[in-house]
Amino acid sequence: MKSERANRRMMTRLSIFAVAMFGFGFALVPFYEKICEVTGINNLIKPAAAVVNTQVDKSRWVTLEFDANAHGLEWEFRPVQRSVRVHPGEMIQIEYDVRNNGAKAVVGQAIPSYGPKHAAPFVKKLECFCFKQQPLQAGESKRMPVQFVLDGALPADVNTITLSYTFFEVKGASTAPAKGGVQG
Amino acid sequence: MEAVHGHTNDHSHDDHAHKPSGIMRWVQSTNHKDIGTMYLWFSFTMFLVGGVMALIIRSELFQPGLQIVKPEFFNSMTTYHGLIMVFGAIMPAFVGFANWLIPMQIGAPDMAFPRMNNLSFWLLPPAALLLIAAQFMPGGGAGVGWTLYAPLSTQAGPAMDLTIFAVHILGMSSIMGSINIITTILNMRAPGMTMMKMPMFCWTWLITAYLLVAVMPVLAGAVTMTLTDRHFGTHFFNAAGGGDPVLYQHIFWFFGHPEVYIIAIPAFGVISQVIPAFSRKPLFGYASMVYATASIAILSFMVWAHHMYTAGMPVEAQLYFMYATVLIAVPTGVKVFNWVATMWKGSLTFETPMLFALGFLFLFTLGGFTGLVLSIVPVDVQLHDTYYVVAHFHYVMVAGALFSAFAGIYFWLPKWTGRMYNETLGKWHFWLSLVFFNVTFFVQHFLGLAGMPRRIPDYALQFAEFNAISSIGAFGFGLSQLLFLYIVIKTITSGEKAADRQWEGADSLEWTHLPSPAPWHSFETPPVVK
Incomplete structure (x- = not known):
C-alpha cells in the first residue's frame, strides 16, 4: 500500500x-x-454578405408569407402585407407594425424562423429590424422595414416560404430610444 | 456486520471499542461497509419513491382521457421519476456495491478517504429532500422532463431552483465518491494484485469513476447556466439575448450520453462476477473485457448528438453521429459474446443471482438492439420522443442496471450479512419481475411504433389496450419489489447461516480470504496475491 x-x-x-x-x-x-x-x-439575425448575383429570374414566382408573434410581451405586432409574390433576384422591401400596449418601456429582440427550414439560407436579408434590439416606450408604435433578395439558387420545389418573427423581451437592456447603428 | 470471527486474516481484535453505537455509528461512519450499506438502503428507499411516481404515471395512462391527475402534475411525475431513479436509485446502488466490494476485492483495509466517503453519502439525503420538496413549491414540481431542457427550464417555477441545487449536490457527491474509488483502486491494491488481476467489477468501477469525474462537472455547468439565465440576467439559452436553447441540449447530452454508461458499466461488472461463479469457469476473454469497457467509455464522449437528431443538424453531422453510435455495438457485442462464451460448457446452476444475470443478458441485449434501431437517423426521426424510446431505455435501465443490481445483492448478501436468503422466494422474485417487466415495457414498443408520444397524460383511443396492459404490468412489477424487501429483511433477521465461500465458483478475495459475514475491519494486513 x-x-x-x-x-x-x-x-x-x-x-x-x-x-x-x-x-x-x-x-x-x-x-x-x-x-x-x-x-x-x-446566422439568422445578421445581415447577409453582399448579394453578388442580382439577376432577376422573371420566369419563376415565389410566394412569401409573413407571420408575427410576441412572446410574453404586451406588444401588438403584425406585418403590413400578409404575403407578397416575388421573382428570385428581385430586391423586396416589406414592413411590420409594432406597438407597445404595456404600461412600461421594454426592449424586444425579434427572432426569425423559416418554413420550410431549409429555405432559410436563400432569403438574403439586407436590412431587418431583427438585426438590433428594439426599445419601445409605453404606448410607442413603430413601422419597421425588412429588405431582402431571394437567392436564385432556391431549390425548385420551394414555391412558398413563410417568414415568421417572434419578439422576445430582453431583460436588463437599456430602454432609452435607439440612436441607430448599435447592433443587438 | 456485528460478529468478528477469529479468522486468520482478521488482525483487528479491538473493533468494537471503536464502533460507536446507535444512530451516531451511521452518521459518523467512516467504515466502507457501513457506508456501502447506507448507500444501498438509501437507493432502495429512492427506488420506492421513484416507483410510486411511476405508478402514478401508469395509473393516469391506464385509460385514455384525464382521470386521476392534472397534466402539470403528470409532467412533474415524469420529470422526478427520471431524476430520482437515475440519480437517487441506480447510481447510489452501484456506489454502494463499490464501497462494500472494492476494498475487499483488492485487499485494501478501507477506501482511500474514509471521511470524504462519509460526506459523499450524507450529501445524498439533502439532495433527495430538495427533489421531494420541489413538489410542494408554488406551481408544483417542475414539469420540464429529466433532461431539464431550456427554454422550458428557464421559464419554470421556483421548483426548478430546488431541482438545480439538488443536481449540484448530487454531482458533488458523485465526484467525491469517484475520486475515492479511483484513488483506492490505483494506490491501495494488495501486493501482487496487479491491474490485470483485479476482479472485473473493480475494472468497470475504475472506468466509470473516470467518466463521472469527467462529465458530472459539465452537467453542473449546464444547470448553473440555467440558474444564471433564470435569475442573473445571462442569456446562455435565451435567443433574444443572443443565446441558443439548442446549446443546452448539446451541453446536456455531452454529459448525458456518458451518463448512460455510468449506469451500465458497473452493471457489466456485477454480471462479470456472477456469470463465471455459476458457470464454474473463469471469465472468458478477461483482457478483451477490459479493453471493450474502456472503448465503450471513450466512444461515449463522441456520440452525444444522437439524442437530438430532430433538433436541427446538418446531414453530415447526422451521418457522423449515426456511424459513431453504431460503432458502440462492437465493444458491447464483445462483452455479450464473452458472457455467453463464459457459460459455454460450464457446470451451470441457476440460483437467483444467476437467473437475474441471465435475465439481464437477454433483456439488456434486446434493449441494445432497439438502441441500434434508434441510432439510425431516418428511423429515429419517426420514433423520436415516442414510447419506443421509453421502452428502449427501460430495457437497458431496468432489465439492465436494476436486474444486475438484484443479481449482485442476492450474490453478495451471504457475504454481507452472513446469512442466506430464501432461494425459493428469490426465484419467485426473479420470475415475477421478469414477467411483469415485459408485460409493462414490451408493449410500449408497439405504442411507439404506432406513434404514441411520451410525456403526455392523454392519448388517442387506438392506444388504449396496450396502455392498459402496460399499467397492469407496472403494478405487478412494483408489488413484486415488496417481495424483494421482505426477502432481504428476512435474510438479515433469520436467514440460515452462510458459508465463508457460499458460492464455490466465486474466486475473488472477499470469498476466498474473508469469513461470512465480512468482519467490520478486513485486510488491515494486506493479503499476498499470487
Whole structure:
C-alpha cells in the first residue's frame, strides 16, 4: 500500500481535473458559437454578405408569407402585407407594425424562423429590424422595414416560404430610444 | 456486520471499542461497509419513491382521457421519476456495491478517504429532500422532463431552483465518491494484485469513476447556466439575448450520453462476477473485457448528438453521429459474446443471482438492439420522443442496471450479512419481475411504433389496450419489489447461516480470504496475491 501522500496527490490531481471539466462545460459555449458561425447554421439575425448575383429570374414566382408573434410581451405586432409574390433576384422591401400596449418601456429582440427550414439560407436579408434590439416606450408604435433578395439558387420545389418573427423581451437592456447603428 | 470471527486474516481484535453505537455509528461512519450499506438502503428507499411516481404515471395512462391527475402534475411525475431513479436509485446502488466490494476485492483495509466517503453519502439525503420538496413549491414540481431542457427550464417555477441545487449536490457527491474509488483502486491494491488481476467489477468501477469525474462537472455547468439565465440576467439559452436553447441540449447530452454508461458499466461488472461463479469457469476473454469497457467509455464522449437528431443538424453531422453510435455495438457485442462464451460448457446452476444475470443478458441485449434501431437517423426521426424510446431505455435501465443490481445483492448478501436468503422466494422474485417487466415495457414498443408520444397524460383511443396492459404490468412489477424487501429483511433477521465461500465458483478475495459475514475491519494486513 502506498503512502497517505500518494493518495493526497491523486486527490489533488483528480480535483483539478474535475474543476477543469466544469470550465470545459463553459468553454463549450464559445466553441458552439464558433461552429455555428463558421458553418452558417445560425446566422439568422445578421445581415447577409453582399448579394453578388442580382439577376432577376422573371420566369419563376415565389410566394412569401409573413407571420408575427410576441412572446410574453404586451406588444401588438403584425406585418403590413400578409404575403407578397416575388421573382428570385428581385430586391423586396416589406414592413411590420409594432406597438407597445404595456404600461412600461421594454426592449424586444425579434427572432426569425423559416418554413420550410431549409429555405432559410436563400432569403438574403439586407436590412431587418431583427438585426438590433428594439426599445419601445409605453404606448410607442413603430413601422419597421425588412429588405431582402431571394437567392436564385432556391431549390425548385420551394414555391412558398413563410417568414415568421417572434419578439422576445430582453431583460436588463437599456430602454432609452435607439440612436441607430448599435447592433443587438 | 456485528460478529468478528477469529479468522486468520482478521488482525483487528479491538473493533468494537471503536464502533460507536446507535444512530451516531451511521452518521459518523467512516467504515466502507457501513457506508456501502447506507448507500444501498438509501437507493432502495429512492427506488420506492421513484416507483410510486411511476405508478402514478401508469395509473393516469391506464385509460385514455384525464382521470386521476392534472397534466402539470403528470409532467412533474415524469420529470422526478427520471431524476430520482437515475440519480437517487441506480447510481447510489452501484456506489454502494463499490464501497462494500472494492476494498475487499483488492485487499485494501478501507477506501482511500474514509471521511470524504462519509460526506459523499450524507450529501445524498439533502439532495433527495430538495427533489421531494420541489413538489410542494408554488406551481408544483417542475414539469420540464429529466433532461431539464431550456427554454422550458428557464421559464419554470421556483421548483426548478430546488431541482438545480439538488443536481449540484448530487454531482458533488458523485465526484467525491469517484475520486475515492479511483484513488483506492490505483494506490491501495494488495501486493501482487496487479491491474490485470483485479476482479472485473473493480475494472468497470475504475472506468466509470473516470467518466463521472469527467462529465458530472459539465452537467453542473449546464444547470448553473440555467440558474444564471433564470435569475442573473445571462442569456446562455435565451435567443433574444443572443443565446441558443439548442446549446443546452448539446451541453446536456455531452454529459448525458456518458451518463448512460455510468449506469451500465458497473452493471457489466456485477454480471462479470456472477456469470463465471455459476458457470464454474473463469471469465472468458478477461483482457478483451477490459479493453471493450474502456472503448465503450471513450466512444461515449463522441456520440452525444444522437439524442437530438430532430433538433436541427446538418446531414453530415447526422451521418457522423449515426456511424459513431453504431460503432458502440462492437465493444458491447464483445462483452455479450464473452458472457455467453463464459457459460459455454460450464457446470451451470441457476440460483437467483444467476437467473437475474441471465435475465439481464437477454433483456439488456434486446434493449441494445432497439438502441441500434434508434441510432439510425431516418428511423429515429419517426420514433423520436415516442414510447419506443421509453421502452428502449427501460430495457437497458431496468432489465439492465436494476436486474444486475438484484443479481449482485442476492450474490453478495451471504457475504454481507452472513446469512442466506430464501432461494425459493428469490426465484419467485426473479420470475415475477421478469414477467411483469415485459408485460409493462414490451408493449410500449408497439405504442411507439404506432406513434404514441411520451410525456403526455392523454392519448388517442387506438392506444388504449396496450396502455392498459402496460399499467397492469407496472403494478405487478412494483408489488413484486415488496417481495424483494421482505426477502432481504428476512435474510438479515433469520436467514440460515452462510458459508465463508457460499458460492464455490466465486474466486475473488472477499470469498476466498474473508469469513461470512465480512468482519467490520478486513485486510488491515494486506493479503499476498499470487
